[in-house]
Amino acid sequence: MVVASGTNSYAKEMAIRKRIANIFNKREDDFPSLKEYNDYLEEVEDMTFNLIEGIDVPALEAKIAKYQEENAEQIINARARKAEELAAALAASKGQPAHADTTIDGAPSQNSLAGSGQSQYAPAIAGATLGQPRPTGMAPQPIPVGGGPDMQGYAADDKEMMKLRAERAGRAGGWSAELSRRRAIEEAFASVWI
Known part of the structure; x- marks a missing residue:
């Protein structure tokens, strides 16, 4: 089996x-x-x-x-x-x-x-x-x-540390600012009608 x-x-x-x-x-x-x-x-x-x-x-x-x-x-x-x-x-x-x-x-x-x-x-x-x-x-x-x-066991941090953690989490998930910019540009140009 x-x-x-x-x-x-x-x-x-x-x-x-x-x-x-x-x-x-x-x-x-x-x-x-x-x-x-x-x-x-x-x-x-x-x-x-x-x-x-x-x-x-x-x-x-x-x-x-x-x-x-x-x-x-x-x-x-x-x-x-x-x-x-x-x-x-x-x-x-x-x-x-x-x-x-x-x-x-x-x-x-x-x-x-x-x-x-x-x-x-x-x-x-x-x-x-x-x-x-x-x-x-x-x-x-x-x-x-x-x-x-917090849930990961870290003490509460200042806003800069929270921003850094959020940025790292995004990169770990495959997100990047460049990817977001590229997509925005593609969508902007795709919506332009001649």
Whole structure:
């Protein structure tokens, strides 16, 4: 059956991607430059692809184990940060007010969650998943209020930084100012009647 093997390979790919994302969980702000971050993402994707396709698996597993050992503290901190963000998003979706106890970079501190009656973050055992509760029903989405981190985890920036992000997002989607100008000129000349 082709469907069963396709579903099985999809499940295998998703399991591998989830495992790798749990280990290689650095963000753009963990790197001094965008190029270094993109190189990191490319290396992680190459490893993921090779694991999925079964290419040089023993060497990749050794590399992953070495990375895990060398960066154990960073991995745990990133998992904790993600768990805190999920807990804050869950609290916001339930209409509970956000806590003022935050760290220097604007992310909620672990103390802010300890006093709120929510459970503390406990790191997952390798390969295990956190049983994060999910919001149920048709609760309205929370409206972001300035000062806290946005959906990507960045603190609210000034207008110049927001403009730069919007410009980068457009370029990532294949849009450019030149493309827009060229199209406007073509449409203008196409509408001229002689």
